[in-house]
């Protein structure tokens with residue numbers, strides 16, 4: 001077997017690892033790579049085999065969002081905080097721990113293997129050059145196509161903020177207005193007890209300590225303000241739930257059991273099924289990343305705080321009649337490269353992904369499997385990586401599925417529309433064209449936890465938005481050029497086909 005075949009076989013097995021695991025957790029695996037894998041295996045690809053996440057559509061006007069009439073019957077499931085006892089209530093199909101570790105060890109070996117590194121490095125470089133040539137030849141054509149698209153531009157095509165923390169979702173102006181207003185109307189309120197002495201807001205003001213009650217107030221004000229901004233939807237990570245059609249929530253994995261208990265009351269169940277669409281890891285993935293996971297690792301209940309990869313293994317999936325809970329962790333921001341590897345096996349999509357820069361093999365795999373990545377370059381600029389060194393443009397040009405997100409507007413943004421600020425700065429620094437921006441905006445809607453109805457409304461073409469290539473692009477809604485869609489599709493097919501040729505060569 002020559003080098004080329006060896007690399008292709010490795011990449012092929014890596015892709016099948018994700019393909020096999022995805023449907024078990026009700027996560028997405030795109031059609032095009034799936035069709036190529038079927039071809040390699042000599043099987044017929046059937047559209048009905050694809051698994052799609054289910055998100056509850058918004059209540060219709062006049063409908064009660066908390067109505068529980070059409071709920072699936074109570075089947076008497078019991079949630080256990082520790083591992084299930086001998087009355088095991090439900091047996092979810094899924095690869096066992098030994099298979100997981102086996103697959104993980106294979107991927108660890110693959111990303112370190114010289115031959116595969118060279119192969120993927122070359123191909124990523126090729127993808128970059130190919131995109132540059134595409135732009136040189138077709139930039140004007142793309143622009144012409146978009147000019148002909150009446151009543152649609154970047155500003156009125158839909159964008160979703162795919163990663164934003166509730167704790168810092170307000171902008172600095174919100175905070176300042178809140179502080180000023182509170183000081184005027186409520187200065188004598190006792191807000192703190194210091195060594196047995198009650199302290200009023202006036203007295204405490206110098207230190208500016210905001211407590212949970214104030215956070216809730218500010219948060220509600222924020223929700224109220226975005227209700228008036230129709231340009232984008234916002235997705236949240238944290239546990240203060242407010243019912244709003246503009247918000248979907250992600251819950252940190254460590255709060256999962258609390259949410260399960262919350263689920264046991266019918267009206268909360270309805271609420272969760274409308275608003276919660278996924279789980280995240282802990283905010284700072286670098287904190288618990290040292291442990292190398294193996295069969296000898298301590299069991300989940302023996303850890304105070306589980307290491308990152310372990311969290312990925314034990315995230316639970318969807319039961320009939322409710323929302324799919326997607327796993328969308330912080331990954332590749334500050335943690336080890338192995339986190340990106342674990343998420344390639346387990347997550348529907350990830351936030352940040354900066355460290356893909358360090359591993360050509362993983363970068364190539366994220367491209368081939370079209371795993372969506374929510375990137376926050378302004379946040380990275382403050383914390384980890386200078387803006388001009390951010391791999392956003394590099395990833396986008398190569399064809400990785402990138403969306404833009406704000407992370408923590410309170411800390412990183414200056415304007416009232418942080419998501420537009422994020423887009424505007426990326427456009428200026430990286431010289432993105434309208435077509436690039438619209439492509440990123442379209443990716444954000446696809447990546448999000450919006451229901452199928454909403455996606456159809458924002459992307460057009462009925463359920464065709466699920467199709468790959470120009471067929472799946474409703475240009476009237478997305479304002480993304482069909483020439484670009486065709487380029488992305490053909491390039492992906494070309495790369496997948498190369499792998500197929502390598503695998504079936506002998």
Ligand SMILES: [Zn+2]
Pocket residue numbers: 163165283330351407
């Ligand atoms: Zn974050």
